[in-house]
Amino acid sequence: MNVQRRILAAVVAIGICIVLIAGKQAHAEVFRLAILHGDVEVFDYEIGVVKLALEYADGDHQLELVLLPRTPQERLLRLMEDGTEINVFFTGHSPAREQHFLQVDFPMTRGLLGNRIFITRPDMLSALQRVETLDDLKQFSVGSGTDWPDTTVFRENGFNVVSSTYANLWKMLENERFDIFNRGIHEAFVEIEQQRDQGRDLVIDHSVQVIYPFDYFLYVNRTDTRRHAILTQGLQRAHASGAFDSYFNKHPMIKRVLEDSKMSERKHFMIDNPGMSERLRNLPSDYWRVF
Incomplete structure (x- = not known):
């Protein structure tokens, strides 16, 4: 009888594991990220931000890069509306994009853009x-x-x-x-x-x-609340843990820019961004950085 009970318990445990694994897989999402100009080298930093978000979010998600050279930004945004070829895109903020898509409220370069x-x-x-x-x-x-x-x-x-x-x-x-x-x-x-x-x-x-105040933000289809929640959770967690700052400060492209651009030796001209929404103005101040 004890042997039978142990076998039964083992079968039940295996069944629970299968259910849990299946549930995890069912909730995993594939993020098909459009890369403007198809240029992975130029956007290596931004791609890393998306990877960081998925790493810190719940679930075991996948990232696929969709290289679309010679495709204008507005065409990419229309493709995201369709949702078959791509389902996430980073691009410069505008009021129209903020209203038309679900925007992940986190400036990807801390305002460096x-x-x-x-x-x-x-x-x-x-x-x-x-x-x-x-x-x-x-x-x-x-x-x-x-x-x-x-x-x-x-x-x-x-x-x-x-x-x-x-x-x-x-x-x-x-x-x-x-x-x-x-x-x-x-x-x-x-x-x-x-x-x-x-x-x-x-x-x-x-x-x-x-x-001027400006940055890249991540956008998904307005109905895609699941991916929007995943990216938001991941970036907020990465920021709170210090992982985002660490990634930013250590990325070779960022380090090189801050060293080679010689900002302090340039003449600086501040101009207004007429598209800066109240939503962006109300983001936590530590999301941004003064350079």
Whole structure:
């Protein structure tokens, strides 16, 4: 009888384990993350933020990178609405995106993305060195993406903005269609090497820097409350534990930017972000960092 009871107990225990494993698998989600321009190198840091979120969230979730070169941001957002090819995307905040999608309320670069510097041609460097005021800087035409929130920010602040697709902007800069290409400070140092490898004679300006409150945020379909909750939980936990700060401070791209950009030696120009929502203004202050 004791043997029978032990066998029965073992069978029940195995059954419980199977149920638990099945339940865990049933609640695991696959995150198909769209990578803008298909450029894993440029967005290595942001991809790591998503991995960190999934690591600190409950459940055993999977991350798949979906590389979509030559696909504009707005097209990627429409694909996410469909939900078959991709189901999560990071992009610059805008009021329309905040309203149309579920936004994970955590600035992915702690506001570093709102520190904008410029890639230009070597012949423009001396003129940029003579810039003393914001009005001086506005004499330069600025290249920016057709569907980027940054484009609206620069235009609303009185800059002459020339817009096109990301790939075209590099050709246009090279062919003198505009003067300076607006880039996030942590993007420029990777991108300039890529462009030089393609034979383009372009440089990073070290004279000026434009700053406004701005960042990448994660977005999912408005009906996808499950993935939204997972990403929110993971980032909040990673932040509370100190893991997010550790990742930020140790990431090679961030470390290089903070060292090579020489922010303290630049002329800084603060401008307004007309798309800064109350929701973003009310985020915990320690989510952001002053650079």
